Amino acid sequence: MTINTLLVKEGCPQEQMACFRKMEKVIVAMQDPDMGMKMRNQRLLITVIPHAMTGHDIITWLIQKYCISEEEALHLGNLLVKYGYIYPLKEPRSLVLRRDESPYRFQTPYFWTSTQWPATELDYAIYLAKKNIRKQGELMEYEKERYSLLHKRINHTWDFVVMQAREQLRASKQRRKADRIVLECQEQAYWLINRPAVTCQRALGRNRVKSSNCLEGFLKHSEQYQNHDPIMQGCLPSNPWISDDAAHWTMNADVVPVPTRLRVERWSFSFMELLSDTMGRKEFMTYLEKEFSAENLCFWQACEEIRHGENSRISEKVNEIYKNFLAPGAARWVNIDSKTMYKTLEGIKRPHRFVMDDAQMHIYFLMKKDSYPRYLKSDLYKNMLAKAIVPQETKKSVFPFMRRQRHSSPSPAQAATQATEEDGRVKEAGQIAEIVSAQQRIRAVRKTL
Amino acid sequence: MCDQTFVAATFGPCENCSTPSPLINIYIKSEPINYCSLCVEMMACQGLQKGESLVSLKRESESLKKKLEEERKKLCDVELNQVAEKIEVLGALSIKTRRVLKGHGNKVLCMDWCKDKRRLVSSSQDGKLIVWDAFTLNKEHGVSLPCTWIMTCAYAPSGCAVACGGLDNKCSVIPLSMDRNENLAAKKKSVAMHTNYVSGCTFTNSDMQLLTSSGDGTCALWDVESGQLLQSFHGHTADVLSLDLAPSETGNTFVSGGCDMKANVWDMRSGQNIQSFESHESDINCVKYYPSGDAFASASDDATCRFYDLRADREVAVYQKDSIVFGASTVDFSLSGRLLFAGYNDYTINVWDVLKGTRASILFGHENRVSRVRVSPDGTALCSASWDNTLRWATDFVTENK
Numbered sequence: 001m002t003i004n005t006l007l008v009k010e011g012c013p014q015e016q017m018a019c020f021r022k023m024e025k026v027i028v029a030m031q032d033p034d035m036g037m038k039m040r041n042q043r044l045l046i047t048v049i050p051h052a053m054t055g056h057d058i059i060t061w062l063i064q065k066y067c068i069s070e071e072e073a074l075h076l077g078n079l080l081v082k083y084g085y086i087y088p089l090k091e092p093r094s095l096v097l098r099r100d101e102s103p104y105r106f107q108t109p110y111f112w113t114s115t116q117w118p119a120t121e122l123d124y125a126i127y128l129a130k131k132n133i134r135k136q137g138e139l140m141e142y143e144k145e146r147y148s149l150l151h152k153r154i155n156h157t158w159d160f161v162v163m164q165a166r167e168q169l170r171a172s173k174q175r176r177k178a179d180r181i182v183l184e185c186q187e188q189a190y191w192l193i194n195r196p197a198v199t200c201q202r203a204l205g206r207n208r209v210k211s212s213n214c215l216e217g218f219l220k221h222s223e224q225y226q227n228h229d230p231i232m233q234g235c236l237p238s239n240p241w242i243s244d245d246a247a248h249w250t251m252n253a254d255v256v257p258v259p260t261r262l263r264v265e266r267w268s269f270s271f272m273e274l275l276s277d278t279m280g281r282k283e284f285m286t287y288l289e290k291e292f293s294a295e296n297l298c299f300w301q302a303c304e305e306i307r308h309g310e311n312s313r314i315s316e317k318v319n320e321i322y323k324n325f326l327a328p329g330a331a332r333w334v335n336i337d338s339k340t341m342y343k344t345l346e347g348i349k350r351p352h353r354f355v356m357d358d359a360q361m362h363i364y365f366l367m368k369k370d371s372y373p374r375y376l377k378s379d380l381y382k383n384m385l386a387k388a389i390v391p392q393e394t395k396k397s398v399f400p401f402m403r404r405q406r407h408s409s410p411s412p413a414q415a416a417t418q419a420t421e422e423d424g425r426v427k428e429a430g431q432i433a434e435i436v437s438a439q440q441r442i443r444a445v446r447k448t449l
Numbered sequence: 450m451c452d453q454t455f456v457a458a459t460f461g462p463c464e465n466c467s468t469p470s471p472l473i474n475i476y477i478k479s480e481p482i483n484y485c486s487l488c489v490e491m492m493a494c495q496g497l498q499k500g501e502s503l504v505s506l507k508r509e510s511e512s513l514k515k516k517l518e519e520e521r522k523k524l525c526d527v528e529l530n531q532v533a534e535k536i537e538v539l540g541a542l543s544i545k546t547r548r549v550l551k552g553h554g555n556k557v558l559c560m561d562w563c564k565d566k567r568r569l570v571s572s573s574q575d576g577k578l579i580v581w582d583a584f585t586l587n588k589e590h591g592v593s594l595p596c597t598w599i600m601t602c603a604y605a606p607s608g609c610a611v612a613c614g615g616l617d618n619k620c621s622v623i624p625l626s627m628d629r630n631e632n633l634a635a636k637k638k639s640v641a642m643h644t645n646y647v648s649g650c651t652f653t654n655s656d657m658q659l660l661t662s663s664g665d666g667t668c669a670l671w672d673v674e675s676g677q678l679l680q681s682f683h684g685h686t687a688d689v690l691s692l693d694l695a696p697s698e699t700g701n702t703f704v705s706g707g708c709d710m711k712a713n714v715w716d717m718r719s720g721q722n723i724q725s726f727e728s729h730e731s732d733i734n735c736v737k738y739y740p741s742g743d744a745f746a747s748a749s750d751d752a753t754c755r756f757y758d759l760r761a762d763r764e765v766a767v768y769q770k771d772s773i774v775f776g777a778s779t780v781d782f783s784l785s786g787r788l789l790f791a792g793y794n795d796y797t798i799n800v801w802d803v804l805k806g807t808r809a810s811i812l813f814g815h816e817n818r819v820s821r822v823r824v825s826p827d828g829t830a831l832c833s834a835s836w837d838n839t840l841r842w843a844t845d846f847v848t849e850n851k
Contacts (some may be wrong), residue, residue: 155509155807186630209760211525215532215742221741223536223806230829231544232787233845240567240584241547241830249566252827272698282799308655311672311679353679364698377744412565412608413625432565
């Protein structure tokens with residue numbers, strides 16, 4: 001399997017090709033000499049265009065041939081026009097099928113989308129140059145933009161482009177006017193559908209921040225965290241790798257009765273620091289419960305689980321969130337602005353991994369700007385800071401040659417297997433209990449017999 | 450009844466390359482010629498050669514690059530070492546090796562720390578993956594994989610699984626189990642499939658998603674449970690050698706560096722390349738984010754490490770010395786971001802002062818090139834993996850005066 005979108009750009013992906021083949025079958029059937037459409041010469045201004053048909057005829061033919069309703073025929077006809085197999089002669093830019101006398105024509109197979117003629121910039125440039133030369137100022141706004149962009153991008157071949165445009169115009173002048181108009185219409189229809197996407201140079205238009213501001217940021221960060229960097233400042237009670245004493249880790253474990261001072265200080269550095277520490281998050285939740293806004297944090301956590309969770313459980317989780325947090329009258333309704341709420345509710349109809357992103361971002365910044373600063377000023381946080389321990393630096397041992405025993409710690413993997421083992425044991429116990437009671441019942445029944 | 454007659458030719462063999470394809474009618478000196486579009490383009494470029502076109506093309510791309518540099522320079526009002534003049538010079542660092550892990554039979558190519566701050570996983574050229582408790586020096590799990598050259602490994606955030614990948618073009622996830630009798634290799638699950646070697650992998654914020662970079666020039670995001678490709682990232686024009694996830698609030702971006710000398714920043718949701726930096730003179734071997742997420746560092750074969758600021762959108766520091774000749778293969782920041790540890794192919798590790806741009810220390814000890822350097826999650830120690838089959842732990846002996 002090649003993960004390469006370049007292939008997709010150059011040719012039509014497989015699914016689309018099947019559609020094109022089907023559309024072509026319809027078109028070919030339409031042009032069948034016996035059963036196909038009646039075509040006549042249409043008058044366009046003063047010239048007579050051969051082999052054209054009216055919108056009304058197309059729809060009638062489709063209804064008859066495929067036994068479908070008028071609505072369906074109109075829909076199918078519209079698709080044929082949108083993909084360029086039939087093009088309108090009047091108002092070429094409006095790619096719609098009208099059920100009236102407006103004239104249409106079949107596009108030549110040369111220009112069919114399925115021939116996968118890559119609509120390159122060069123061809124488009126030649127087409128625009130021709131148009132420009134033929135009638136100065138006839139280019140539309142977006143065409144003018146594309147023309148100048150192309151002029152910049154493929155400047156090295158511009159002489160070739162102009163030369164080709166001139167030659168093609170000259171050659172076409174030698175044709176009959178009717179043919180010429182037809183050819184122009186065909187080309188125009190083709191390019192309306194297939195104009196190549198022009199990638200703009202985003203890099204030049206990016207927003208940049210002044211260097212002095214950014215660089216100050218690094219200084220501040222390093223200063224702030226200097227005391228927390230064990231390699232630079234050492235750590236208390238001691239660096240486990242030097243003293244072989246794992247006390248530092250036990251004191252800073254995920255859940256401890258009393259956290260260390262440095263840890264609590266770190267919670268005040270940024271909202272992200274607070275949330276990424278398990279204890280910090282718990283403390284913040286306690287604080288929010290006092291303020292009756294705990295549903296915000298719960299909502300944020302639930303959204304994180306969707307973003308980083310398994311693909312298979314996304315819709316299930318999205319439904320849970322909707323029931324608990326977003327539905328009108330929900331138990332823990334979160335306060336989101338109406339625009340975001342509308343967008344999210346629309347997105348829930350087709351749930352995907354990022355459907356909650358806007359709402360999650362809104363709530364995150366709400367907590368960050370509002371609840372978080374107040375938490376830092378609250379008594380809850382200040383008490384925690386006061387209670388926090390500053391570990392004593394362990395004195396160097398009297399016998400520096402003696403190495404302390406290095407204790408092992410339970411592996412995180414073990415915790416997971418233990419949980420499953422316990423579950424298994426509970427289940428087993430349950431089953432044994434059932435068997436015992438069943439046996440008792442059988443004995444009881446036997447006694448009666 | 451269709452208008453085939455109005456166009457000179459439709460399908461057929463091209464008069465230049467003979468492949469059957471839709472032909473374009475061209476007029477050269479009033480002579481109609483039928484070429485396929487590819488030949489037309491080639492001819493258009495060649496026809497104007499006159500010894501000038503390739504040069505003029507190059508000139509155009511150079512002028513665009515210059516314009517971009519000018520735009521970037523407009524906001525560059527001060528340099529990092531100027532701003533850093535007001536902070537103190539670093540005290541002398543006394544970093545010594547505290548542990549040496551021996552157990553691999555061949556070159557150690559990669560290692561990663563577990564979130565519990567003392568366990569790690571390392572992979573080597575002989576196809577072995579070992580999970581160690583580095584504190585007690587115990588080997589907790591050992592997996593033998595059929596493929597040699599396991600170029601990358603990663604520990605899952607929960608600590609219950611590891612991922613590894615390499616020359617087998619795949620990245621697999623192995624759940625860790627404490628059962629001694631279980632054959633871990635049998636429970637290996639292939640998640641990522643590339644068309645060339647896998648050079649880097651990392652779990653995103655959970656065990657459920659895996660981000661990989663590959664020699665086929667792409668990076669990809671995978672769902673671990675189903676093995677489905679969630680997003681792919683195209684833009685590098687050569688092998689991608691390394692990637693790192695951004696520690697940001699929104700958690701949506703990552704940076705990758707490759708053999709095309711470019712470091713690209715990507716948006717994980719849309720797959721788009723948000724920013725690109727091209728100032729290295731050779732392959733970028735490793736990229737790592739600064740702890741705040743506003744910048745990243747890169748190590749390259751041109752013997753320099755560079756520091757890029759994402760908000761200012763430019764390179765702000767280059768860490769190089771005339772005495773350092775060999776390429777840098779790996780970088781990592783200390784917890785505060787003040788120190789940058791870089792491992793080189795001349796068997797040393799240089800410690801740089803990120804802000805002042807000077808070298809703070811140099812560590813010796815390895816007997817072959819250093820393949821990976823990683824600071825532990827709580828910043829207490831530095832682990833370095835090397836082609837001399839060992840892993841070393843080093844930490845700073847802070848002096849009494851501090």
